Amino acid sequence: MKALSPERMAKYDEYAIRVWGIPSAVLMENAGRTTYRLAKERYLIPGSRLTVFCGRGNNGGDGFVIARYALRDGFSARAFLLCKTSDLKGDTALNMGLFESLGGVITEIDDASFPLAKASLKETDVIVDAIFGTGLSKPVSGFEGRIIELINHSGKTVIAVDIPSGVDGRTGVPLGTAVKATHTYTYGYPKLGQLFYPGAYHAGGLTVIDISLPPHGETVLGVDANIVDGELIRGFLKDRMPWAHKGTFGHVAVIAGSPGKTGAAYMASLAALKIGAGLVTLLIPQALNAVMEVKLTEVMTYPVADGGSGYFVLSSYDEILEFISDKDVVVMGPGLSQHEETQEIVRRLFAKTDKPFVIDADAINAFAGHTDLIAEAKRSAVFTPHPGELGRLMKLSPMEINADRMSVGKGFVEKTEMNLVLKGARTIIFDNQGEAFIIPPGNPALAKGGSGDILTGFIGGLLAQGYSMTEASILGAYLHGYAADNFVEESTDMDLLAGDLLVETGRVLREIKRGTDRVYIEKSL
Numbered sequence: 190m191k192a193l194s195p196e197r198m199a200k201y202d203e204y205a206i207r208v209w210g211i212p213s214a215v216l217m218e219n220a221g222r223t224t225y226r227l228a229k230e231r232y233l234i235p236g237s238r239l240t241v242f243c244g245r246g247n248n249g250g251d252g253f254v255i256a257r258y259a260l261r262d263g264f265s266a267r268a269f270l271l272c273k274t275s276d277l278k279g280d281t282a283l284n285m286g287l288f289e290s291l292g293g294v295i296t297e298i299d300d301a302s303f304p305l306a307k308a309s310l311k312e313t314d315v316i317v318d319a320i321f322g323t324g325l326s327k328p329v330s331g332f333e334g335r336i337i338e339l340i341n342h343s344g345k346t347v348i349a350v351d352i353p354s355g356v357d358g359r360t361g362v363p364l365g366t367a368v369k370a371t372h373t374y375t376y377g378y379p380k381l382g383q384l385f386y387p388g389a390y391h392a393g394g395l396t397v398i399d400i401s402l403p404p405h406g407e408t409v410l411g412v413d414a415n416i417v418d419g420e421l422i423r424g425f426l427k428d429r430m431p432w433a434h435k436g437t438f439g440h441v442a443v444i445a446g447s448p449g450k451t452g453a454a455y456m457a458s459l460a461a462l463k464i465g466a467g468l469v470t471l472l473i474p475q476a477l478n479a480v481m482e483v484k485l486t487e488v489m490t491y492p493v494a495d496g497g498s499g500y501f502v503l504s505s506y507d508e509i510l511e512f513i514s515d516k517d518v519v520v521m522g523p524g525l526s527q528h529e530e531t532q533e534i535v536r537r538l539f540a541k542t543d544k545p546f547v548i549d550a551d552a553i554n555a556f557a558g559h560t561d562l563i564a565e566a567k568r569s570a571v572f573t574p575h576p577g578e579l580g581r582l583m584k585l586s587p588m589e590i591n592a593d594r595m596s597v598g599k600g601f602v603e604k605t606e607m608n609l610v611l612k613g614a615r616t617i618i619f620d621n622q623g624e625a626f627i628i629p630p631g632n633p634a635l636a637k638g639g640s641g642d643i644l645t646g647f648i649g650g651l652l653a654q655g656y657s658m659t660e661a662s663i664l665g666a667y668l669h670g671y672a673a674d675n676f677v678e679e680s681t682d683m684d685l686l687a688g689d690l691l692v693e694t695g696r697v698l699r700e701i702k703r704g705t706d707r708v709y710i711e712k713s714l
Contacts, residue, residue: 190397190710191412192627193378195323195358201377201406209403214280216376217247219400220351221254221284224374227396227713228255228348229262231372232315238265240306240313242336243285244320244354245272250281251350252319257288267313268295269306271320271333298332306336310343318368319350323358323380328365337366349373352380353391360593361388369393377402379710381413381595384627386614396711414595414617414625417667419706425660426702435467439517439653443646444472444509444538444552446524447531448499451477451484453524453550453642456687458488460646461520463691464665466653470516472509474499500528506537519544520649522552523642531555539566545652546570549645550578557581563605571608571662572601573645579611595625608658610648612641616666620659628663629709630670632682639687644669671697674707 193201205211233239241256243249252268259266268288270277274297277285289295296302310316318340320333329337337355340347347370352358355367361382373392375383377400382388389395415421430437441461446454451473458471470489473481476499478492491512493505501509513519519542521535535555539546539562546568548556553574556563560582563572572579576587576594583590583601590597591613598611598619609619614633618626647665656664672693676685700706 190416190418190712191378191407192381192384192414192416194381194413197410197413198323198358198378198380200410201402204406204410205402211401214283216400217250217280217284218254220376220398221251222258223398223400223713224251224348224350225255225258227374227398228315228372232346232348233264237314238312239267239315239317240309241266241268241317242320242340243268243270244322244333245276245281246322246324247281248319248322248350248354249277250284252317253281253284253288255317255319255348255350256293257284257291260288260291260293266293267309268293269302269309269336270295270297271336273297298336303332303335307339310339310345313345315346315348316340316343317348317350318354318370320354320368321352323352323382325355325358325364329355329367330365334366337368341369346371347393349392351375352383353388356382356388356391358382359595361385362592363387363391367391372396374398376400378412379416384414384416384615384629385594389615394711396713398713414627416627416629416710417663418629418709419701419704422664422667422701423704425656425664427654427656429465438465438467439655440468440470440515441466441518441520441649441653442470442472442513442516443520443523443649444501444513444525445520445522446471446473446477446481447501447526447528448477450524450526451480452639454481455484456639456642457520457523457549457646457649458485460643460691461650461653462487463694464647464650464668466650469650472512474501500526501531501534503530503533506534509534510538510541513538513542513544516544518547518649518652520547520549520645522547522549523645525551527551527554536562539563539568539570543568545658547573547645547649547652549573549641553578554581560605563607567606569658571610571648571658573610573612573641573648575612575641579609598625599623608662610644610662610666612644616670618659618662618666620662622659624659626659626663628666628670630667630674632670632673632677634673634677634682634685635670637685637687640669640673640690643687643690668694668697671701671706
């Protein structure tokens with residue numbers, strides 16, 4: 190499934206109307222009629238009462254179509270208009286008239302009628318939010334803001350038309366205030382702002398409705414992102430041949446650990462093995478090796494001379510370089526520390542080693558102030574930062590990154606030519622060919638130390654098995670989030686430990702391979 194920005198979606202609509210020849214009224218009818226049908230199946234029962242809030246734009250027109258079909262089927266449907274009826278134009282005015290022709294009641298909201306709208310919500314069963322569309326670009330205020338607050342405090346089922354009113358359709362950030370919907374029915378394609386939090390929270394359930402847009406529009410007009418689902422994952426999962434041996438699935442070298450942070454090294458290396466790598470060796474400062482020998486059974490360790498410090502030191506650089514020279518993948522960063530000599534080793538290894546790299550945690554921090562070295566290396570690598578780590582590289586605050594994750598992520602890739610896994614809710618993969626992939630699985634259970642180390646190990650282990658950098662990043666992040674969702678299904682989003690993700694890995698893979706995996710975004714004709 191693909192996702193669009195509001196600006197690109199507008200081009201799709203224009204293309205359908207001007208080039209494909211579909212009347213705009215037909216697109217509106219398809220949107221409203223199908224929204225009504227699906228909402229009726231899920232949320233209406235005999236005798237249900239609807240209150241529809243309509244704005245002056247096309248969203249308002251969709252709302253009038255929904256109200257008309259509700260009246261036709263014998264439901265009570267009342268419309269409140271957040272402007273004058275004389276302000277409506279084109280298809281919106283047309284559908285307002287059709288609603289009135291069936292006896293529909295329309296009330297213009299002003300100071301005098303506001304109490305009437307408030308009283309109506311007490312008597313209604315379902316609210317339809319058709320106030321603002323995906324093109325909203327300024328903060329909501331005035332009557333619109335008061336109505337949105339009224340909707341949010343009603344306690345009723347709320348159906349959002351295309352997008353919850355007040356949500357920025359590109360970033361997902363509420364513009365002042367925004368409707369909290371029970372379910373959003375969006376048209377043609379999911380919009381970026383419905384997929385990123387807090388927009389995804391405001392959207393509630395999300396169903397994509399086909400409104401007869403031309404099938405070749407993606408080729409002509411492009412897309413903004415891909416949404417990863419089980420079908421995409423099944424398309425590139427590799428079969429493991431009966432005659433395979435451990436060498437078939439590659440050898441991962443994990444450079445990780447420092448005093449007090451051996452757990453990160455443990456989790457990343459074990460995750461690489463759990464996801465299917467044939468061999469994993471953890472390079473660990475010699476002073477810490479004894480504890481890792483006890484903690485790890487299946488993973489091999491390679492103690493690196495450290496002068497008794499517990500940190501990777503420059504005098505061991507040549508030793509590390511030689512050891513990793515015949516390994517298939519190098520993972521650097523988990524629990525590595527920001528020890529000055531260790532950070533220098535990270536930069537030197539990245540510059541000199543012609544291997545695929547997974548760069549995480551303190552290995553990312555090693556490039557703060559040295560981002561020029563990333564692009565200069567011309568290396569096959571994926572960086573896996575959370576917003577704070579990426580912020581150190583891009584000289585931005587986490588808040589600035591989260592305000593527009595798509596633009597910042599693309600900016601990093603354009604600057605460095607590396608692949609990027611931008612962790613968060615939701616994780617986005619940016620490949621160095623210019624494509625973006627949004628990962629729907631995941632929940633707050635992952636907001637806990639160690640979960641990122643598991644993801645890093647997953648990606649490294651998949652690279653060792655021959656998956657491309659993009660495939661390994663997508664598959665690793667999807668399995669990681671899905672495992673957390675499986676855990677929460679049986680427990681809570683509070684008590685997950687990072688190691689629990691490894692326990693869930695097999696079940697997740699089995700569900701995906703069998704096609705019994707969960708659907709995160711519905712698509713309906």
